Amino acid sequence: MKLPETPITDDHIHFDPVHGRGVEAAKDFKRAGGTHVFMVALPAYTVGVCPRRGEDYRTAFDETLRVAGMVREVGVTVFPILGVHPIEVLKYADRIGLAAAADLACAGLDVAAEYVEEGKAVALKSGRPHFPVEPDVAAASEQVLVHALELGADLGCAVQLHAESGPCADIVDLARRAGMDPGRVVKHYATPDTPLMPSFLAKQEGLAEMARAGRRFTMETDYMDDNTRPGAVLGPKSVPRVTRTMLESGAITADQAWQIHAHTPSAVYGVEISL
Numbered sequence: 001m002k003l004p005e006t007p008i009t010d011d012h013i014h015f016d017p018v019h020g021r022g023v024e025a026a027k028d029f030k031r032a033g034g035t036h037v038f039m040v041a042l043p044a045y046t047v048g049v050c051p052r053r054g055e056d057y058r059t060a061f062d063e064t065l066r067v068a069g070m071v072r073e074v075g076v077t078v079f080p081i082l083g084v085h086p087i088e089v090l091k092y093a094d095r096i097g098l099a100a101a102a103d104l105a106c107a108g109l110d111v112a113a114e115y116v117e118e119g120k121a122v123a124l125k126s127g128r129p130h131f132p133v134e135p136d137v138a139a140a141s142e143q144v145l146v147h148a149l150e151l152g153a154d155l156g157c158a159v160q161l162h163a164e165s166g167p168c169a170d171i172v173d174l175a176r177r178a179g180m181d182p183g184r185v186v187k188h189y190a191t192p193d194t195p196l197m198p199s200f201l202a203k204q205e206g207l208a209e210m211a212r213a214g215r216r217f218t219m220e221t222d223y224m225d226d227n228t229r230p231g232a233v234l235g236p237k238s239v240p241r242v243t244r245t246m247l248e249s250g251a252i253t254a255d256q257a258w259q260i261h262a263h264t265p266s267a268v269y270g271v272e273i274s275l
Helices: 023-031 054-074 087-096 098-117 135-155 170-178 207-212 238-249 254-269
Strands: 009-013 036-040 077-083 123-127 158-162 185-188 197-201 218-220
Touching: 009 185, 009 254, 023 054, 036 054, 036 254, 054 077, 054 098, 077 098, 077 158, 087 098, 087 135, 098 123, 098 135, 123 135, 135 158, 135 170, 170 185, 207 238, 207 254, 218 238, 218 254, 238 254
Parallel strands: 009 036, 009 218, 036 077, 077 123, 123 158, 158 185, 185 197, 197 218
Antiparallel strands: none
8 A cells, every 4th residue: 555645743752862862763763754853852951061040051952953953964854842841940959949940940941932033943842840749849830831831922932841641721821821822832742631732642542533533633752862761752663653554544544644744733833844
């Protein structure tokens, strides 16, 4: 069976040539049929940056863009997403205190916003801890999240979120109060009950059924590219392979594949995805 030509987009993936496979993982993605990725910046400390002020994040963001350039040379279209991972607030709080860590994260987001404004990145990343934390940590993390949403509203860009498993329905109100369309707030590692824009892992049950029902969503691997955790969370071939399997079996149509991998991410992120 000759499959229809369709873009295949991974909405949340990392490439790390220092601690992982880097370009070789990107080659695997392409060989499996992948065409486009939203490459998400790793926490600053994982690329050797221990920020003390917002400007220090530039080194981490520039490293993300450097790796994105390497992946483009493989023939994969890369859309960078820059920001501050919510775990950074907790990590830096041990060094400078919680309030200062939240302020540092907000300052890092301000720098990431400059990259979006300059067209070097397409969206911001933020969020809140995905595990139970003390109320003061939760409040500080929400302060950072709201700041990211306000920046997204000002820039007119999407914001991709790391957060707890589940609907995260309260973030709809946070987004609206910030002046942002909740449909451009992407819940990374989403569950089907979220009212935000879901980015589902390729192993999520019911993908074909949701596509046939007209549910708007994207697909991701959350591939970590860490040699100490090979294949975590899913390998780089996963989104292409699952999509091809759904097409081969007739579980989804070519039009539905285009919706998942081109029309929806194009609308959410304000980018062009085509072959």
